[in-house]
Amino acid sequence: MPASTIGPELQRLIDLLTKMPGLGPRSAKRAALYLLKKREPVMRPLAFALADAADKVKACSVCGNWDSIDPCAVCADPQRNTSVLCVVQDVADLWALERAGAHRGRYHVLGGLLSPLDGVGPDDINIGGLVARSGVDDVSEVVLALAATVDGQTTAHYLTEQLLTCSVTVTRLSQGVPVGGELDYLDEGTLAAAMKTRRPF
């Protein structure tokens, strides 16, 4: 397309929208046209919400969750069980566990996984904070809710070693057949793990 057809302000908006995950060059154009049609109800509020969240949302100094208050709402909630700490890679994983209602304790967000190939070492993710939190207070169990990938398992092993000095039980999520999953479609590794950790009915 000749550069002249789309004006510079509109082109810059499209270029920035293209950088968002889930939007390609074509859907970014569609989104830009949609926003221009909904200037007052969506476009201006979105511009404000972006700038506002960029200003106010910070990582919680205790657990690393993102919130506009510090400590975050999860850490500040007196109803939460403070004895179980759930370690997650990212805030998205924290949200996933909250959505499932799977954990009523507190969290610790690492902000990444150890990945020797990508050059991510122990000092690049928030491990020091985890060891410090696990050693004090009434924390009795640390649940490693990390991805069942090579990097996730590497990180889990490293954390288990680091937590040896703290008097906590280290657990991890169980592996097995997903709810609704058919055996025929499952990979061999999952099936083997599910068989190995079988439980009485």
Added chain:
Amino acid sequence: MPASTIGPELQRLIDLLTKMPGLGPRSAKRAALYLLKKREPVMRPLAFALADAADKVKACSVCGNWDSIDPCAVCADPQRNTSVLCVVQDVADLWALERAGAHRGRYHVLGGLLSPLDGVGPDDINIGGLVARSGVDDVSEVVLALAATVDGQTTAHYLTEQLLTCSVTVTRLSQGVPVGGELDYLDEGTLAAAMKTRRPF
């Protein structure tokens, strides 16, 4: 998810992102987390670009295209053929034709299609402007580049009638086999149209 887990600023951002086409509730959350990680390179520039485009991008008073200058860059381009006017439903269609390099004349953006079922009548789209433009200057041909849908064809017929008083030739895009299309997968209507309008090889 308990309302308390995601702070109000972040929740409002997610709600607004969810309204964008192409982003569902889940991908809006993913986008929000991505943006918070890229505050300076993407999030703040996007907030600015949204507000800036909302302020500056206006519909061209001549053709209805969106641009920050008026008349728009297409209308102001002296290299464009002013005798052929291409009528499109929306700015997205104008961009599609420009991307294809299919038209080197000017455009007229209707801003919609006649749709009796949805209550869209002739006064709701920019037909008056089209008739006025077609009657003056050196316009000799009006190409109706409208969708091959019921509403598109209804609009095309109505426009053809309205343009009878202007001394212009009214044409429309041809229908037929898409480039790369296999006959076996084409619908009957398209095949019949392609056969009916067959041309010497």
